[in-house]
Amino acid sequence: MSTALTAQTKWWGGGKSPVNVEYGKLMMWYFLISDSFTFGAFLITYGAVRFSANAWPDPNEVFNTFPFAPEGINAPLVFVSIMTFILILSSVTMVLAVQAGHHNDKKGVVRNLILTIIGGFAFLGCQAWEWTHLFHEGAWWGSNPFLNSDGTAGTVNFTNFFFTITGFHGFHVFTGVIINIIMLIMTLNNVFEKRGHYLMIEKAGLYWHFVDLVWVFVFTCFYLI
Template identity: 80%
Template sequence: MSTPTTAAVPTKWWSGGKSPFNVEYGKLMMWYFLMSDTFTFGALLIAYGTIRFSSNSWPNPNEVFQSYPGMSEGTSAPLVFVSIMTFILIISSVTMVLAVRAGQEMKKNKVVFNLILTILGGLAFLSCQAWEWTHLHHEGAWWGSNPFLNEDGTQSSTNFTNFFFTITGFHGFHVFSGVIINIIMLIMTLNNVFEKRGHYLMIEKAGLYWHFVDLVWVFVFTCFYLI
């Protein structure tokens, strides 16, 4: 079944009797699921881009997203809070990689430790997002209502807030389900499910999903907050 990939003779992956992708079924299907999810997010972001390109002006993200919790009245700190959110997600992705590596080395305690860190990172990100949504809602922004003016001082349509809440909401929902998946992985690890099974491949699949959530945030962060 196993074919050495380092052999001098190139492996004939399509000759039958083995997986031509050299991964097990679940992992391949996770990749295909993530590809389909990429198209969903891509469609949302391209729709956002199309509407933005068809508008004469657009709200300036540096005026809209300029707050952080506990800041004093009248100050503005654009990009600061969202940078923190971005780093939280990157770091939680790193701890997830470490959990996957520990799983490959069959080190249960290390898996548990890194999974807990990843879950905490996910929860921290969700809390940040909850705060930001609440803050914007108090300013009068919601689906169908946009208190912000365009960059050139003209009246803005509700497109901006509609896209913002839909896309960050859809991403937040992915973070939420990722946290749930990681919690299930943690419980399974603690119950020695993977030890008995002899491998931690399930963690690798959960890891793929978690990295995808981080990947989508790279795009959402750039499209909404930076440009």
């Protein structure tokens, strides 16, 4: 921990980490690389199937309402933009928690972790509402009530990919919330205080930011283009 960073540092000379991060953090990054290939494979398959079809449902016709909306309203993008901002803001509170951890500021860690957990639950609630709404419209795995944008009958590929990919992402959000709750309990029990550093919060933070990052891609691929 004591070596100074200089331009002449021989990173590959042995005796020190050549990537200059602690073991757990490096492994979290490697896990995230493999996870990004899983999500990438899902989204690229979705793209390949969409490219192999003559027509595809218009997202603006499918996702066009929000909770407590008056009957028959046509308001695409409203609900999903709220979900996007919830996730961005929870990512901000997470990074604030990590920074508070760097400065051994226990109060700051606790406050920001609680805000992050609330954001995670809010996002999951939004997704639960959207899935329920789509299910009542007749959409589910193996059932697609939506027509293609050119008026031809759609295939179940659309709903299958939507539910699989948003479901897999929602599962990641859920796991992230659980991890954050564990971090909160450990912080409140002074585990990190005794350990002398809050590096564990940083690893949980990496995972949470990754979930936000994936949503950026899912949101664009399903709702915007």
